[in-house]
Amino acid sequence: MTTDLSPRPGGTPSSSAVPLLTASGVSRSFGPTPALLDASLTLYPGEIVAVMGPSGSGKSTLLHCLAGVVRPDEGRIEYDGTDLTTASDTELSALRRTEFGFLFQFGQLVPELSCLENVALPLRLDGESRRRAERTAAQWLDRLDVGDLAAKTPGECSGGEGQRVAVARALVTRPRVVFADEPTGALDSLNGERVIRLLTDAARESGAAVVVVTHEARVAAYADREVVVRDGRTRDLGGVG
Numbered sequence: 001m002t003t004d005l006s007p008r009p010g011g012t013p014s015s016s017a018v019p020l021l022t023a024s025g026v027s028r029s030f031g032p033t034p035a036l037l038d039a040s041l042t043l044y045p046g047e048i049v050a051v052m053g054p055s056g057s058g059k060s061t062l063l064h065c066l067a068g069v070v071r072p073d074e075g076r077i078e079y080d081g082t083d084l085t086t087a088s089d090t091e092l093s094a095l096r097r098t099e100f101g102f103l104f105q106f107g108q109l110v111p112e113l114s115c116l117e118n119v120a121l122p123l124r125l126d127g128e129s130r131r132r133a134e135r136t137a138a139q140w141l142d143r144l145d146v147g148d149l150a151a152k153t154p155g156e157c158s159g160g161e162g163q164r165v166a167v168a169r170a171l172v173t174r175p176r177v178v179f180a181d182e183p184t185g186a187l188d189s190l191n192g193e194r195v196i197r198l199l200t201d202a203a204r205e206s207g208a209a210v211v212v213v214t215h216e217a218r219v220a221a222y223a224d225r226e227v228v229v230r231d232g233r234t235r236d237l238g239g240v241g
């Protein structure tokens, strides 16, 4: 049997592979405000893509549409054969729970739970026994160099430590895609660099693809490819560096 930290089958990046997630012609407005206009993005299995662009250009809206959190007004988003624009709310929430992992700028850990319980939570929600979930969670905390924080609550951790716990929680279900929205935005440059390095290393090892929204070039440097969003429109800049 493979361990919980092993790569998922088919998780090696390859430009010749079939895309895992494809968005084409996606538009979305909030009232009179157009947030996305004819946006497109293709994500291959195991690939790390940075989404960059000025404030208010539509990066988070694109991420939310790709993750099935926001429904576009127009366009098509296909994840592994499922059209997210027509999927039911039940189908979308099952996808988000089993196939996707999420990482935000801050505030995503449950303050009342220990770090170990926070990381075990997605597995518990998926029906895993407490013992198994916490054993896997402990492996992930070790992987992210925060094994010694297992019994602490998020309030007892520094910002960088909390983000590393959050990375463990985003990866613990072995998702096929991790959506990260400014995961280093609240950290100093040293801690930010450590978090993005650990996130991308752990994602590559486990075969997860990553879509990371960032305004920091040094964070985007960890990606395989860069997509820029400007005034709601996407432009693929190809390989980074």
Ligand SMILES: Nc1ncnc2c1ncn2[C@@H]1O[C@H](COP(=O)(O)OP(=O)(O)OP(=O)(O)O)[C@@H](O)[C@H]1O
Pocket (backbone or CB within 6 Å): 030, 031, 033, 034, 035, 053, 054, 055, 056, 057, 058, 059, 060, 061, 062
């Ligand atoms: N829920 C919402 N209700 C109303 N307007 C929204 C909503 N979400 C986004 N917008 C608007 O859509 C546009 C794009 O916002 P979005 O958050 O996607 O940009 P962003 O590039 O992620 O910005 P930032 O870098 O500042 O986080 C902005 O004009 C924003 O005000």
